[in-house]
Amino acid sequence: MLILRCPYCGVDADETELAPGGEAHLKRFGPGSGDDDFHDYLFTRENPRGVHFERWRHAHGCGKWFHAARATDTLQVFGTYPAQTSEPPKEVLALIRAARPGWSWREFA
């Protein structure tokens, strides 16, 4: 069972208490943007075999959205953090680099 700590209420929540929300830190492109940007924002996903930043909602708890850094090839969880940020916190990135030397991804590399 996947267990994530909700960064708001501090609860170690079982997966059954949470609702997955897909890739985090997507850059939003709206009206007036180019077709390619709009397409990528709506449909294209990183879907890495490795470290994934993603959104979760503490659906059967405090109800708030948060972010998690998790490995899709080992199911290791590196950490969770509040959603009010456009990139992962330094501590989480440091944990990932310690576990996976040489890891890089997009602009968070």
Next chain:
Amino acid sequence: MKRYSAFAVAREALRYHTGWGRAWAAPTPNRRYDVVIVGAGGHGLATAYYLGKNFGITNVAILEKGWLGGGNTGRNTTIIRSNYLQDPSAAIYEKARALYENMSQDLNYNVMFSPRGVIMLAQTEHEVRGYRRTAHANALQGVATEFISPERVKEIVPIISIDGPRYPVLGGLWQARGGTARHDAVAWGYARACSDMGMHVIQQCEVTGVRSEGGKVTGVDTSKGPIDCDKLGVVVAGHSGVLAEMAGFRLPIESVALQALVSEPIKPCMDVVVMANTVHGYMSQSDKGEMVIGGGADGYNNYTQRGSFHHIEETVRALVETFPMISRLKMLRQWGGIVDMTGDRSPILSKTPLEGCFINCGWGTGGFKAIPGSGWGMAELMAKGHSPLTEAFSLDRFKEGRFIDESVAAGVAH
């Protein structure tokens, strides 16, 4: 290739089965092929087979990082049906279903296709309306389905409880020529036929990079060394994003785990496939007597072939309610596969931004049934540059807003 036949069985019986040859060769890779296919699942093998059979292209290698059919092709619940809503879906799935009817003869390999009939239960008013609509669409598409009453469902499936308290059975979408086939045999049969045409099926050969020059594909790097090719077909299901990254583009796909399980074998009790999409449970009985069960996919990205236990619980709970007699059954095995989900729940068969590189993916939770039709269309696409079967499934449909929306029609599609 020695043909399999009743006569061959008798002949071998008389000489203590010493004359059976290998079903397919285990070659070392050449330095170059006209076409390289990545992934020896059903779709990759079928693509290679029809490249040879329909277009005479046989200088082909199929590269597989694990073993033949060890991906989703050997992990699914083998449901075959073609009762989709949209016209492009009906065309490719019905082509596939029709090819399944003669596959054993065509490949000279018994794939145990069993057109036993598939019922999709309608358990809410919304589903009743949805399936009636699908039945009408199917009539126009020339796909034989009908919407049947709860009483008729009970007649076809005596072990079902149609008046459950929460989700009574209100009817069903019945496709009499849907059914199941032996999944491993489909991979093995195609592999044997490909090998017989001189193609190289190479197992334990992982593609680790895609080579290109001036925007055109020139070959791949593999765990068995570099291999050049003119055309590359990427057919790796859950790993499509990984291969796309090697080839320098991204996909509208998320990889998630989908699980299945089988019970201990029991006497024959249900001779059709039953799908209950509202409650996420699917069941059929294998020839060995095991109840073969599938459910819903996980909601988060995963490459580990391990799914979440609560989905199994959810599925089993729903099926016990629907089929009370299975409540004492013991489950024997459970496993997972990594499925490649698109937003409109339809596959992608397409050229890619890299010239000479084609992709066949996005079959998600429901591509076993499509294997022959997909291979047929993909081969045409790779040989000629276009195919009426695959046209609508191109990668640019998302940008152009031409979705082939099967998510509403099927809820979950197996």
